[in-house]
Amino acid sequence: MKKLKQNNQGSISLEACIVLPVFIFVLMFFYGFMVFFSGHQLLSHSMIQSAQSLSLDPFATERLEISWEDMEGGSDLIEAMYAEALGGDDYFSSNKKWYDENSDLMLQTVKNRFLGYLVGSGTSSEVESKADDMLKYLRIQGGINGLDFSETKIEDGVLTLTIKYKQEFIFDFQGLAAFDRKQSISITLWDI
Numbered sequence: 001m002k003k004l005k006q007n008n009q010g011s012i013s014l015e016a017c018i019v020l021p022v023f024i025f026v027l028m029f030f031y032g033f034m035v036f037f038s039g040h041q042l043l044s045h046s047m048i049q050s051a052q053s054l055s056l057d058p059f060a061t062e063r064l065e066i067s068w069e070d071m072e073g074g075s076d077l078i079e080a081m082y083a084e085a086l087g088g089d090d091y092f093s094s095n096k097k098w099y100d101e102n103s104d105l106m107l108q109t110v111k112n113r114f115l116g117y118l119v120g121s122g123t124s125s126e127v128e129s130k131a132d133d134m135l136k137y138l139r140i141q142g143g144i145n146g147l148d149f150s151e152t153k154i155e156d157g158v159l160t161l162t163i164k165y166k167q168e169f170i171f172d173f174q175g176l177a178a179f180d181r182k183q184s185i186s187i188t189l190w191d192i
Helices: 002-007 011-063 075-085 106-119 124-137
Strands: 153-155 158-168 178-188
Touching: 011 106, 011 158, 011 178, 106 124
Parallel strands: none
Antiparallel strands: 153 158, 158 178
């Protein structure tokens, strides 16, 4: 019996040396998968919120005729009410006609709205800094600069917001685990 006990002393250590690295690898894989999936969900949610918000801009600008530059007298009150209702900064509302056919403002407005809904309000540098940090944590290559809104378009009063980016798996070995991602959402613009 004593001889049998002596032969098994090293087997537990050997089994632990084999099983523990596999277990840790599986845990790391699931953690990476959760970060990857969370990033996709977070960007999808921000796109949906941005699209809904962008769809209201034409109504506010055309129908309500809210133009902060042209208002006289009570403009401070109207500006404060409108800005407060839509977030208080350029990341949640716009009184410019970015939705016109020949407007150069569309892509920048879409990007700003997306960043606003991604990280919240603040000054321009705060929002961009927080968004860049968050996107890098989610392993979006290039952070803010890695987001491509160039396929966003308006046709027949329908805004199709499209975002393209490259997302890495959190445990990226030699750049082999980066995936091209593309998400789109369409929404009808009010009052166009």
